[in-house]
Every structure is written in C-alpha cells, then in structure tokens.
Amino acid sequence: MEKSMMQNSLLYPRSNACRRKTSLDGLWKFCFDPEAKGKKEKWTEEGIASPVSMPVPASFADLFTTEKERDYCGDFWYETEFYAPADLQNKKLILRFGSITHRAAVYCNGQKTAEHEGGFLPVVCDITEAVKKGEMNRLVVWANNELSESTLPCGSVKTLRSGKKLAKPYFDFFNYAGIHRSVYLLELPEQGIADYSVTYELEGGDAKVHYQVACAGEGQVRVSLYDAEGKQVAAGEGARGILKVEKVHLWQVRRAYLYTFKMEFWQDGKKTDEYQEQIGIRTVKIEDEKILINGKPVYLKGFGKHEDFEVIGRAFNWAVAKRDFECMKWIGANCFRTSHYPYAEEWYQLADQEGFLVIDEVPAVGMMRSMLNFADAGTGKFTAFFEAPTASELLKNHKKQTEEMIARDKNHPCVFAFSLFNEPETTSDASRNYFSAVFEHARKLDPQKRPLTGALEKNSSPEECKCFSLLDFVCLNRYYGWYINGGPDIEDAMEEFREEMDAWEGKKLKVPFVFTEFGTDTLVSEHKLPGVMWTQEYQNKYMEMSFEVMDEYSFVQGELAWNFADFQAQEGIMRVNGNKKGIFTRNRQPKDAAYAMKNRWEKSEN
Numbered sequence: 239m240e241k242s243m244m245q246n247s248l249l250y251p252r253s254n255a256c257r258r259k260t261s262l263d264g265l266w267k268f269c270f271d272p273e274a275k276g277k278k279e280k281w282t283e284e285g286i287a288s289p290v291s292m293p294v295p296a297s298f299a300d301l302f303t304t305e306k307e308r309d310y311c312g313d314f315w316y317e318t319e320f321y322a323p324a325d326l327q328n329k330k331l332i333l334r335f336g337s338i339t340h341r342a343a344v345y346c347n348g349q350k351t352a353e354h355e356g357g358f359l360p361v362v363c364d365i366t367e368a369v370k371k372g373e374m375n376r377l378v379v380w381a382n383n384e385l386s387e388s389t390l391p392c393g394s395v396k397t398l399r400s401g402k403k404l405a406k407p408y409f410d411f412f413n414y415a416g417i418h419r420s421v422y423l424l425e426l427p428e429q430g431i432a433d434y435s436v437t438y439e440l441e442g443g444d445a446k447v448h449y450q451v452a453c454a455g456e457g458q459v460r461v462s463l464y465d466a467e468g469k470q471v472a473a474g475e476g477a478r479g480i481l482k483v484e485k486v487h488l489w490q491v492r493r494a495y496l497y498t499f500k501m502e503f504w505q506d507g508k509k510t511d512e513y514q515e516q517i518g519i520r521t522v523k524i525e526d527e528k529i530l531i532n533g534k535p536v537y538l539k540g541f542g543k544h545e546d547f548e549v550i551g552r553a554f555n556w557a558v559a560k561r562d563f564e565c566m567k568w569i570g571a572n573c574f575r576t577s578h579y580p581y582a583e584e585w586y587q588l589a590d591q592e593g594f595l596v597i598d599e600v601p602a603v604g605m606m607r608s609m610l611n612f613a614d615a616g617t618g619k620f621t622a623f624f625e626a627p628t629a630s631e632l633l634k635n636h637k638k639q640t641e642e643m644i645a646r647d648k649n650h651p652c653v654f655a656f657s658l659f660n661e662p663e664t665t666s667d668a669s670r671n672y673f674s675a676v677f678e679h680a681r682k683l684d685p686q687k688r689p690l691t692g693a694l695e696k697n698s699s700p701e702e703c704k705c706f707s708l709l710d711f712v713c714l715n716r717y718y719g720w721y722i723n724g725g726p727d728i729e730d731a732m733e734e735f736r737e738e739m740d741a742w743e744g745k746k747l748k749v750p751f752v753f754t755e756f757g758t759d760t761l762v763s764e765h766k767l768p769g770v771m772w773t774q775e776y777q778n779k780y781m782e783m784s785f786e787v788m789d790e791y792s793f794v795q796g797e798l799a800w801n802f803a804d805f806q807a808q809e810g811i812m813r814v815n816g817n818k819k820g821i822f823t824r825n826r827q828p829k830d831a832a833y834a835m836k837n838r839w840e841k842s843e844n
Contacts, residue, residue: 246362246432247362247432247433248359248360248362248433248642248645248646249431249432249433249434249513249515250515250583250587251334251422251424252513252514252515254512254513254514255509255512256427256430256509256510256511256512257424257425257426257427257511257512257513258424258425259422259423259424259425260320260422260423260424260425261420261421261422262294262318262320262333262377262421262422262423263294263295263420263421264293264294264318265291265292265293265294266291266292266293266294266316266317266318266417267285267286267289267290267291267292267316267317267318268286268289268290268291268292268298268314268315268316268317269286269287269288269289269290269314269315270307270310270312270313270314270315271312271313271314271315272310272312272313272402272403274312274313276313276315276380277380280348281315281378281380282345282348282350282378282380283345283347283348284348285317285376285378286315286316286317286378289315289317292316292416294316294318294416294417294421295336295416295417295418295419295420295421295550295553295554296416296417296418296550296551296553297414297415297416297418297550297551297552297553298310298314298415298416298551299412299414299415299416299551300548300549300550300551300806301549309404309405310383311383311384311395311403311404311405311413312382312383312384312403313380313381313382314381314382314383314415314416315378315379315380315381316378316379316381316417317376317377317378317379318377319374319375319376319377320374320375320377320423321373321374321375322369322370322371322372322373322375323371323372323425324371324372325371326366326371326425328427328428328510329366329425329426329427329428330364330366330425330426330427330428331364331365331366331369331423331424331425332362332363332364332365332366332423332424332425332426333346333351333352333362333363333365333377333421333422333423333424334360334361334362334421334422334424335360335361335362335379335417335419335421336360336418336419336420336421336554336582336583337357337358337359337360337361337417337418337419337582338354338357338361338379338381338416338417338418339357339358339381339383339414339415339416339418339552340355340356340357340381340382340383340384340385340389340415341353341354341355341356341357341381341382341389342354342361342379342380342381342382343379343380344361344363344377344378344379345377345378345379345380346363346365346368346369346375346376346377347368347369347370347375347376348376348378349367349368351363351364351365351368355389355635355638356390356601356635356638356639356642357383357415357418357579357601358579358580358581358601358639359580359639359642359643359646360642360646379417381415381416381417383405383413383415384403384405385405385406385407385408385413385604386628387607387623387626387628387632388628388631388632388635389632389635390600390601390602390603390632390635390636390639391407391408391409391578391579391601391602391603391604392407392408392409392603392604392605392632393405393406393407393408393409393413393604394406394408407604407808408603408604408605408606408607408608409578409603409604410807410808410817411544411546411578411805411806411807411817412546412551412805412806412807412808412816413808414546414551414552414806416551416552416553418545418551418552418553418554418582419553419554419582420554426511427503427510427511428454428455429453429454429455429456429457429503429505429510429511430453430454430455430457430503430510430511430513431451431452431453431459431501431503431511431512431513432452432453432454433451433452433645434449434450434451434452434499434501434513434515434649435449435450435648435649435685436448436449436450436499436517436649436685436686437685437686438519438520438521438686439521440486440488440521440532440533443484443485443486444482444483444484444485444486445482445483445486445488445519446480446481446482446483447463447472447480447481447483447499447517447519448478448479448480449461449474449478449479449480449481449499450477450478450685451477451478451501452477453477453503455503455505456505457503457504457505457510458475458503458504458505459475459476459477459501459502459503459504460473460474460475460501460502460504461473461474461475461479461481461499461500461501461502462474462499462500462502463481463483463497463498463499463500464497464498464500465487465497466487466495466496466497468498471483471484471497483497483519486519487519488518488519488520488532489518489519489520489590489593489651490520490531490532490593491531491536491572491593491594491595492572492592492593492594493593494518494590494591494592494593494651495518495519496516496517496518496590496591496651497516497517497518497519498514498515498516498517499514499515499516499517500512500513500514501513501514515649516587516590516591517649517651518590518651518652519651520532520651521533522654522655522686522688522689524689524710524711524749524750526748526749527748527749527750527792527793527795528750528795529654529689529711529750529752529795529796531595531654535795536572536595536795537795537796537842538572538573538595538752538795538796538797538798539570539571539572539573539796539797539798539839539842540566540571540572540573540574540575540594540595540797540798540799540802541566541571541574541575541798541799541800541801541802541821542574542575542577542754542755542798542799542800542801542802543562543574543575543576543577543581543801543802543803544577544801544802544803544805545579545581545582545585546803546805546806546824547824548824548825551806554581554582554584554585556584558826559584559585559588560588561826562802562803562826563588563589563592563594565802565822565826565828566594566802567592568836569821569828569832569835569836569839570835570836570839570840570842571594571839572593572594572595573594573595573596573597573796573798574589574594574595574596574597574798574802575596575597575599575657575693575754575798576596576597576598576599577599577603577660577693577754577755577801578599578601578602578603578660579599579600579601579603580598580599580600580601580643580646580647583646583647586598586647586650586652586653587650589650589652590650590651590652593652594652595652595654596650596652596653596654597653597654597655597656597657597691597713597754597798598643598647598653598655598656598657599656599657599658599660599693600636600639600640600643600656600657600658600659601639602636602658602659602660602662602676602692603659603660603661605623605624605632605659605661605662605663606619606621606623606661606662606663606695607621607622607623608621614697616695616696616697616717616721616722617697618697619697620663620665620666620697621663622666622668623662623663623669624662624663624666624668624669624671624672625666625668629668629672633672633675633676636658636676637675637676637679640656640658640676640679640680640683641679641683643656644656644680644683644684645683648683648684648685648686653688654688654689655688655689655690655691655710655711656680656684656688656689656690656691657690657691657692657693657713657754658673658676658677658680658690658691658692659673659676659692659693660692660693660715661693661694661695661698661715662692663697664694664697664698664703664704664705664706665697665698665702665703665704666704667704669704669705670704670705673692673705673708674708677690677708689710689711690708690709690710691709691710691711691712691713691752692705692708692709692713693713693714693715693754693755694706694712694713694714694715695715696715696716696717696721696722699738699741700738700741700742700744700745701741706747707747709749710749711749711750711751711752711795712742712747712749712750712751712752713751713752713753713754714751714752714753714754714755715753715754715755715756715800716735716738716753716755716756717755717756717757717758718731718732718734718735718756718783718784718787719731719732719735719758719780719783719784720757720758720759720771720780722734724758724771725770725771725776728779728780728783731783732783732786732787735783735784735787736787736790739787739790739791739794742793743791743793747793748793749793750793750794750795750796751791751793751794751795751796752794752795752796752797752798753784753788753794753796753797753798754796754798754800755798755799755800756784756797756799756800757777757780757781757799757800757801757819757821758771758772758776758777758780758819759771759772759812759813759814759817759818759819760772760773760774760776760777760818760819760820760829760831761773761814761818762774762823762827762829772818774829774830774831775830777829777830777831778830778831778834781799781831781834781835782834784797785797785838799821799835800819801817801819801820801821802820802821802822803820803821803822803823803824803826804816804817804818804819804820804822804823804824805817805820805824806824821835
C-alpha cells in the first residue's frame, strides 16, 4: 500500500531537506521501430538498436527533414543512463515523466517498472528495487503513437500499400508524439507525504482553509500557511483540519495572491518528509447565468490554445510559455482552455501567478468518426460512435485520465472548471449514457466541486443534443460565417446564429454559456478590400459579427476565440501548412484582429 501511494503520487517534483530531484532532460538515444521488433530482440535489456540523438523534452516529428520521420506512426524507443546513489537508506527512487505520448512502458536495467496509457499526464514508476546502487543504470522507454477509437484522443491508423502506417486523427491538430515534458529522478522518503487537497470557505474578511494530507506510513502531520511576504499566518496538526486565515488576501482574476502551504511528516520526533506548494484562496460558483469567483461575476475573455510551437512541437518550453502569457496580458485576456488535453504543469503554475482562469480539459477529442470533423460539424452527420463495441474500453480510458487530471490539478487556483469532452457526438441515447457515467465519476473526484463542462459542436443543437443538461455551464464551438455560410453568405450566417441562440434561450436553462471556439483561418500575408475569406479584413469582419450576436444574449458569459496562435495540423486541402485561425501567428506576433480584440477587451475591463 505504501509503495503504491508514493508511486501513484502526482505531486510536482520539489527538492528540500527531505526530497531531491535530478533532471534527466537532455540528449537521449532514440530509434523508430516500424516492425515492432524491439521487445522480441530484448532492447529493454540490451539497449536499443542503431540509435540517433534525441532531445528530451521534444516532439520528434519536426526535428527531421524527411516525411518518413515526420509522419511516423508506430513503436519508438528512448534510452539513457543515470547514476543511482549508493546510499538510499529509507529512501525510494522514483522516475517521473511529465508525459509520454500516447502510451509507454518504462524499463530500468531490463525490468519493467511502469506502463501507462494516455499521452498528457505523468508517468510515475518506482525503480528502487531495479537500480544498481552506486552505479550507472540503463533506462529504456518503449512508446507508441497509434490512434484508435478506444484511445484518447480518438482516431485510426491507415496502412499504405508499402506497409507504412499513418495516423488518421479524428481531430484537427497534428499528432505530435514523444517525451514532451521533463523527466526527473526523485529521491523520496519511504514513508511520507503522498498527496494533499485544499478547499476554501469565506467568512467576511476571513477564510477557512480546509486541508487533507494523504500519507504513506504512520506518522504525525504538521501544516503551516505563509503569506506572500513569508510570514506564518496559520498552523495546525493532523492529517486533516482547518486553518483560519484572518484578513485574507484572495486570489482574484488578473490579481493573483498566493500563499505557501507547507506540510511536514514526523516520525518518532524526527521530521522525515516535507512538501510545500503555492495555493490561492478563492471560491468558484455557478449561480443562475453567472460564473462567480469569490462571489463576484466574471466574464471570460481569452482563447482556446494548443501546446504547439515551431521545431519543438508539443514540448514544454518556459520561454514560449512566458511569451504566451505576455501576449495574453497585452490583449486583455483573463482565461484560456487547455484544448484539447491537460497541459504541462508549468502552464498552471504561471496561470496561478498571473491570475488567469483555466478550463482544464481531458483528452476526450475526436469522438466522432470523421477525418474532417471540423467540416462535418454542423452537417448532421451521425456515425454511431458510442454505439460501437469500442465504447466500453474508451469509457475506461476516459474515466482513468479524468482521475489523473483532477488528481494532478485539483489544487491550482487557476483551474475553475474541468472540461470532460470536446465536440463529441451527443445526439444519441448511447452518448447520453456514456457521458452520464463520465460526469458521475468526475463529480466524486474533485474536493473543490468545481463546475464540470464540455464543448459542444454544431450538430449538438438545442433540439438534438442529449447531453447539455449534464453541464454546469454550456460551452459552444461555433463557426457561423466560416464553415457555415462563409464569405458573401455571412449575412445568413448571422441570422442562423441568432436563430440557434434564440432556441437555447427558449430552453430557459438558467446557466451560463461560454463560446469556447469561434474563428476563421487567416493568412497574415493576405489583405483585400473588401475582405474575402482567408484575409485579415475578413477575420475582423467575422469577429465583429460574432461579438454582435454574443452581446445580444445576457446568458453568454465568455468568449474564448479559436485560436490563440496558428498551430500545426494534418495535411489537407482546407489547411495551409496548419490551422491558421490564430489571433497571433505561430511565432506569436499579432494579426490585425488582435488589435480589435485588445480594444474590445480593454473597454470591457473599464
């Protein structure tokens, strides 16, 4: 039990007097395995064959210069060496990968120490018994990036006549793969702090911090809370309790205030473990048609985003993250959605510090059998996706990755809602049964009982959708004026948009609506007067039309444009080297629409 608690802990790696983290980032050995022969040839024990150098973290696709590597689909391998300390008395050695996309098995000196399904959440393995202490040790990782209708995200694999396999996503972003986030070797106490949860209660100008600390082993827990200046403001004993904070500084949107929550684990009068994290005291509530933070309504302004950048693909990079937040602050945003998967933990740490709200999304995207889901949305196409025999295995994966997402992110003040799907088929009783199970499961997991939501595409209309009543607030992805009546037909698009919104209004749901996607593909090079599709002038016209309609309905409480920046997608006749719906270019420079949105959002702030 103790071993599993520490191995399954998703606490972010920290170093202190009781814990040590060592980065394993850098150049690793790497090879493709199109014939899936590595396990048969014992690469797990003897090392991988004919390796090349590969940076970790990084996506592998954009580092090569031929289609063979960029489009690779199948098994691939990583290998490195690390030194294990000679003295590990009362310590465990844990390996922690921020993510491995999409599935992996980890071997230490030939011994399998973990396997994991899902490419956007941590892989944690206890290697204490597998290492050679005081020596160099071989670490080998098998990974695979194939898609199916039982994986998250969903898709399929096509085999060409040559035998080459190609991933065929049911989603509109590139199927980047690799070790995308940092890898750490952790020295942790055998017994100690495995997890913690905090919830908040406001009482006038004061607050109560309800805490619960999960531990491996028997011992005493002591907790303390420090303000931003390092002054202790509360303390307590026991694995659960309440800390009273007088004259509390609340974490507020774009005005963040963070406390430091410190936990200590004591055995026989000796401190054997400690862990600390920054927390923000705030409350979240949905009341009628409003989203309330600390009891006050907030209107969401911002973007759907992607972890996507030139060369590195989906890898986390601090410089890119810093630039993104500076761009979002410049334009006046206050929120983003982690479309369409949980991001690297560092994104949430920055959002905590900057006061940005985050809709945290599980990788439940592609749940409609379509290679052009963005075009099929709105056509009424039905593919009986949740009636398929794969649905039971998909549901198992969906629940598991929802568990891992909430376990990892539950204490971040920036996370005010969890999104449990993006644009699935929601028009059948089977879909209702499927998502009822997902939402029922998720509601048991979050100590803070945040709102749960999901993004509905156009086929999920107010007349046909079976699932909108599961949502605490409704998120809509709508492309009236682009995929629906684009170009000169935009006048009709505007009227159709109003007709749908009237239908939603007629349902009297009394919940907030948030537009989580709306936008046009726009080439930064294209200008034309009057504007036509793909020009910057048309992007501005589309945004003006969309905002005009949104502003007519009081229950609309947010606008998250699609997308923050241009991003890589699969090749196709509707994509010019990627999806160009960014308000910023892929290298984070503003298009004309950015200035118009900055003007709108700054006015709304005043």
